[in-house]
Amino acid sequence: MSKTIRIGTRDSELALWQAHTVQKKLNDLGYTTEIVAVKSQGDIILDKPLYELGITGIFTKTLDIAMINGQVDIAVHSMKDVPTALPQGIVQAAVLERANTLDILVHKGNLDFLTTTGTIATGSLRRQAQWWHKYPSHQVVDLRGNVNTRMQKLAESDWNGAVFAAAGLERINLKPENYINLDWMIPAPAQGAMLVVAMANDEFTKDAVSQLNDIETEICTYIERQFLKTLEGGCTAPIGALAQYDEEKDTIEFKGVLFSVDGKQKIEIEKSVDISEWKKLGFYSAQEILNNGGAELMTKIKATLKK
Structure with missing residues (x-):
């Protein structure tokens, strides 16, 4: 079976650059593609801070709907904009090699x-x-x-x-x-990484896109997003996380941080673990933060953002 893979994207210059990058990689592998640009609510409503809009994944929701409705086959996102829980029926198909995280x-x-x-x-x-x-x-x-x-x-x-x-x-x-x-600023979980999502039941497209996956980036972003998910942060809480693979030591170096909205409170964690322990690193790091005052701080943050 062969088909044209329709690539869904936001219509900003950066989003289109990301979509064209994925398109070129798929074309180089011999696949036929087309780009379908869609405007998201996050691009349309510019007069309110993101957290006031109260929608997790405001930049991804429109493309999710387009995929579920069968208008596009894949969507390309800045991974840091993507909620940690993907909609039912949509799966992570590839994480491209990470760019600058700063x-x-x-x-x-x-x-x-x-x-x-x-x-x-x-x-x-x-x-x-x-x-x-x-x-x-x-x-x-x-x-x-x-x-x-x-x-x-x-x-x-x-x-x-x-x-x-x-x-x-x-x-x-x-x-x-x-x-x-700003090398003192801990980046957003998955900052610098691009994510491609596909429909869970679309084997042809998943197989095509899986060839673009970078395993090191996939592991590091998984750790960071697991940390975010365990803290129940969504995309808008003051949470930073960065996991990096140290090739010489064969370890993962992890930094995670939770701040109060006003920046006065800071709870951080740094860990270095053997590569074999990566799967639960984000979870255990977040648990330590929660047990060290993070649970109370997350409650305060949620109350502040609801006002």
Whole structure:
């Protein structure tokens, strides 16, 4: 059996770049493909912070529906936007090799504000909490929209800077000269990774897409997303996680962190385990956080976000 694999994607420049990347890889393997662009609610509603919209997976839900309705065969996502529990009937088909995991600060050329007061923009609770933890005197304002829109809003504002995922800007050649790596900021679980999902009953498509899977990225993102899921964070709580494979030692190095929304409270964990122990690493790390005050903090976070 042979068929054209219809690739569902959001219609932003970055989302289309991701879809075209998957399309090229599948075409190189001899498959026929077409791209179907769909607008998500997360792209349409730009005047509210993400957590206020109250929808887990706001950037993925529209594509999930298109897949279930048979309009597309696969969807390509930034993995950090994808809820830890996929909809019934949809499965993870491949995780592509990971790009840069860092957050970066894009600034206006003058960094004096880092030692005084300043205004930083981000639509992410995780970035906001970590920024306030390090710079409690700063103001953090909400910034929404696709990467291009956010860069434009920064340019037109009087803000000192805005926080972006390095991978997104690098993929579409938007990373400016005036940036600094925020290597102290723990990234979102699965940041820098691209996920392809397919219908569970579509063996042809699953077999095709599985050839794009990168096993090291799959393992590391699994650990990070298991950590997130165990903390019951969804996509919006101030949770960071990063798992990295150390080839020399044959170990997984893991860092996980949970912050209060205002950045004042921080509960973190660092672990190094043999590669053979990866399957439960995210779960056990999250359990330690929960037992170390994290359960109470998660209750507070949920109450704060409901207000």
